[in-house]
Amino acid sequence: MEDQNLNQQPVQQPPPPTPGAQGSKRKFLLIAGVVATVLLVAGGVIYFFIANKGVEEARQKDTLIATVGEEEIYESDIVTAAQEQYDPSAIDISVMRLFLDVVIERKILELEAGRLGIEVPQNLTGEEYYDHLRKSVVPRQVQSIEAHVIDWWIPPPEYYPQEPLFEQQRLLGEQAANEIEQRLIANEPPIDIAKDIYSRYSILQTIIGLNGYLLDKEPTDEMISKPAVYEYEEESEDLQEVLFTLSEGDVSKNIWEDESGVSVIKVISVSEGERKSYDQWLEEKKDELVEYHNPLD
Numbered sequence: 001m002e003d004q005n006l007n008q009q010p011v012q013q014p015p016p017p018t019p020g021a022q023g024s025k026r027k028f029l030l031i032a033g034v035v036a037t038v039l040l041v042a043g044g045v046i047y048f049f050i051a052n053k054g055v056e057e058a059r060q061k062d063t064l065i066a067t068v069g070e071e072e073i074y075e076s077d078i079v080t081a082a083q084e085q086y087d088p089s090a091i092d093i094s095v096m097r098l099f100l101d102v103v104i105e106r107k108i109l110e111l112e113a114g115r116l117g118i119e120v121p122q123n124l125t126g127e128e129y130y131d132h133l134r135k136s137v138v139p140r141q142v143q144s145i146e147a148h149v150i151d152w153w154i155p156p157p158e159y160y161p162q163e164p165l166f167e168q169q170r171l172l173g174e175q176a177a178n179e180i181e182q183r184l185i186a187n188e189p190p191i192d193i194a195k196d197i198y199s200r201y202s203i204l205q206t207i208i209g210l211n212g213y214l215l216d217k218e219p220t221d222e223m224i225s226k227p228a229v230y231e232y233e234e235e236s237e238d239l240q241e242v243l244f245t246l247s248e249g250d251v252s253k254n255i256w257e258d259e260s261g262v263s264v265i266k267v268i269s270v271s272e273g274e275r276k277s278y279d280q281w282l283e284e285k286k287d288e289l290v291e292y293h294n295p296l297d
Helices: 002-007 019-061 075-082 093-116 126-142 164-185 190-200 221-225 238-243 276-291
Strands: 064-068 071-074 144-152 226-231 251-255 262-270 291-292
Touching: 002 190, 019 276, 064 075, 064 221, 071 075, 071 093, 075 093, 093 126, 093 276, 126 226, 144 190, 144 238, 164 190, 164 251, 164 262, 164 276, 190 221, 226 238, 238 251, 238 262
Parallel strands: none
Antiparallel strands: 064 071, 064 291, 144 226, 144 262, 251 262
16 A cells, blocks of 8 residues: 555646736637627628618518608508508408508697607507507696586486486485585585495496596595596587586586586696697697698508
């Protein structure tokens, strides 16, 4: 055992690298890193160029249908919009014409949002994006009113003259409307008033609503606590005819002439837009901005 150990040769350790060799290695690695970075950037530029060239070539083969200002609308844009709601196999010429109007409206809203400095949250896409855009742009262009409305509808007596339930709803409804009016003037929260009237006037429970929601359908507090938004309409109903005579903070009790129901209103805000309908404003913008290039066949 001792002889074996004596015969073993000591392990030779490699000599340490010289300072010059270490420097050369670092220099080589640095150069290699720079070259790799340059190749990566160049590759990205080339890919970007090729990708954009491909898009441009595709556009050249596509059909330009219309322009909205400087924004171009191609046939493929209309197909893409239509596919949000239709299976590709169901997209025919009538669907294409329908969604041409949709794409034009969206372009107009985007242009107006840019002009007004309106920004849309980046997490919104598709229909949610354009719904938010419309709600942001339209009040600046078309007069609208935010209001809390507690109301109910009863069949007019001319249709059911002998129906005691409806007559009782009319009589007690007028009493409830007077109470609602006074409590809105006193600045009580509309949601508290509506819920209290609902609990105390059982005869109104199947018909009373707040901000467009029937209370007996058990809408959430979040749904009914938000004021309803009313846009001006050229052919307006009784409620809108009253709304657009009111100012911010006004309270108005309305028992309709045919005794078909009651609306008690509290106006929260009146937007700065012109008193015209959204459809009228949109048609004016189309006349101003839209140019058609090729028909949809």
